[in-house]
Amino acid sequence: MRPPVATFPPWPGAEKAWTFLAPMEGVTHPAFRELIARRAGIGVVCTEFVRIAATGLGPKHLREQVVRAPGAALSVQVMGNHLQHMAEATEIVASAGADIVDLNVGCPAPRVVRKGVGSAMLKDPELLRSVVAAMRERTRGCLSAKIRAGFDDSSGAVAIARLIEAAGADFITVHPRRQTDFYRGVADWRIIAAIKASVSIPVIGNGDVWYAADALRMRSETACDGVMIGRGALRNPWIFEQIEALVHGAVPIRPSGDDVLAHYDELASVLSSGYPKNCLGMLKEQVRYLARTVSDGPRLMREALRCATAVEMRAVLTTRFAGEAGAGIDLGAHGGSLEQSGTCIFPTIE
Numbered sequence: 262m263r264p265p266v267a268t269f270p271p272w273p274g275a276e277k278a279w280t281f282l283a284p285m286e287g288v289t290h291p292a293f294r295e296l297i298a299r300r301a302g303i304g305v306v307c308t309e310f311v312r313i314a315a316t317g318l319g320p321k322h323l324r325e326q327v328v329r330a331p332g333a334a335l336s337v338q339v340m341g342n343h344l345q346h347m348a349e350a351t352e353i354v355a356s357a358g359a360d361i362v363d364l365n366v367g368c369p370a371p372r373v374v375r376k377g378v379g380s381a382m383l384k385d386p387e388l389l390r391s392v393v394a395a396m397r398e399r400t401r402g403c404l405s406a407k408i409r410a411g412f413d414d415s416s417g418a419v420a421i422a423r424l425i426e427a428a429g430a431d432f433i434t435v436h437p438r439r440q441t442d443f444y445r446g447v448a449d450w451r452i453i454a455a456i457k458a459s460v461s462i463p464v465i466g467n468g469d470v471w472y473a474a475d476a477l478r479m480r481s482e483t484a485c486d487g488v489m490i491g492r493g494a495l496r497n498p499w500i501f502e503q504i505e506a507l508v509h510g511a512v513p514i515r516p517s518g519d520d521v522l523a524h525y526d527e528l529a530s531v532l533s534s535g536y537p538k539n540c541l542g543m544l545k546e547q548v549r550y551l552a553r554t555v556s557d558g559p560r561l562m563r564e565a566l567r568c569a570t571a572v573e574m575r576a577v578l579t580t581r582f583a584g585e586a587g588a589g590i591d592l593g594a595h596g597g598s599l600e601q602s603g604t605c606i607f608p609t610i611e
C-alpha cells in the first residue's frame with residue numbers, strides 16, 4: 262500500500278484549512294465554489310459527487326471536474342464501488358490537480374442506494390475497505406472518505422471509521438445521521454466525538470452547523486480537526502467569514518437585508534452566464550435557504566418559488582429584504598432562533 266500523506270493538511274493555507282464547503286449536488290458547481298471562495302475564511306471547497314459507474318468514466322470528463330477556485334483547496338468527490346474504475350478515477354483526478362480525492366459513503370438517495378453505492382456501502386464493510394484500498398494504491402495525494410453514521414443503525418460508526426483508516430485514507434468526514442434519517446432530526450455530534458477519539462487520522466465534523474459559533478462549538482465539543490458546512494453556507498454565505506472573525510477575536514460581519522439582495526444578484530449573474538438553461542432552478546434551490554433567515558420564511562419561499570423569472574424572484578425578495586437591518590434577519594454569528602444546530606450534550610455515547 263502506498264503511504265498516506267505525511268502531514269495534515271497537505272495543501273496551502275493551513276491556518277484556514279479547517280473550514281470546508283460541503284459537496285452538494287446541483288449546488289457546488291464551479292461558479293458557486295468560486296463565489297464562496299472569494300469571501301474570507303474558507304479553506305476547502307468540494308465538488309458534488311462524480312458517479313463512477315461500472316462502465317467507468319472517460320478521463321476527459323474526469324479531468325473537467327477539476328476546476329479550482331482561487332484561494333481555496335479543492336476536493337473532488339467520487340462515488341462508486343467498482344474497484345478498478347474507482348482506482349483509475351482517483352489517479353486521473355489527483356493528477357489533474359485536485360488537492361483531495363474524496364469517496365462518497367453517505368449519499369442517502371434511493372436511486373444511489375439501489376446501485377449499492379453512497380451510503381449503501383456502509384452495509385458492506387468489506388467492499389468499502391477494498392474500494393478505499395484500491396483508491397489508495399493509485400494516489401500519493403490526499404485521500405478522504407465522507408461517511409454517514411450508519412445505514413439504519415449508528416452503532417457501527419466507529420468500526421467503519423477505523424476500517425477506512427486502516428485501508429489508507431488520510432482523513433475522514435463524518436455526517437452523524439443514518440441513511441434512514443435523510444435530513445430528519447438533529448445531527449448527533451457525539452458520534453463525531455466518538456470517532457475522533459478512536460482513530461488517529463484527522464476527523465472533519467459535518468452536520469447542522471447553522472451559525473458561525475456552532476463551528477467553534479463543534480470543534481470544542483468533539484475535538485474534530487475541521488468543520489464542513491453545507492446548507493448553513495447556502496443560508497448564510499458569510500458564515501466562513503464570520504468563523505474567521507470569531508477565531509481571531511474580531512467582530513463578525515452582521516449581514517443586512519441589502520447584503521442578502523447583493524448576494525442574490527451575484528448568484529443570478531454567475532448562474533445566468535454559466536448555466537443559462539438551468540439558472541432559474543439553481544437560483545430557486547439557493548433562495549429556499551436564503552428565505553430561512555426571516556421569521557416569515559415559509560411564506561416568502563412559497564412566493565419566490567412561484568416566480569417565472571429571476572427578475573420576478575428578485576422583486577419578491579426585495580419586498581422582504583430591502584432596508585432590513587441586520588437585527589431583523591437571522592444571520593448573526595451567534596445564532597438566533599430559526600435553526601436547530603447539532604448537538605453534543607453528552608461527551609460519550611453508549
Ligand SMILES: Cc1cc2nc3c(=O)[nH]c(=O)nc-3n(C[C@H](O)[C@H](O)[C@H](O)COP(=O)(O)O)c2cc1C
Nearest residue numbers: 283284285286309310436468469470490491492493
Ligand atoms: C442539495 C444537497 C446536495 C448534496 N449533495 C451531496 C453530494 O454530492 N455529496 C455528499 O457527500 N454529500 C452531499 N450532500 C450532503 C452534504 O454534503 C452534507 O453532508 C449535509 O447537508 C449535512 O451537512 P449540513 O447540515 O452542513 O448541510 C448534499 C446535501 C444537500 C443539501
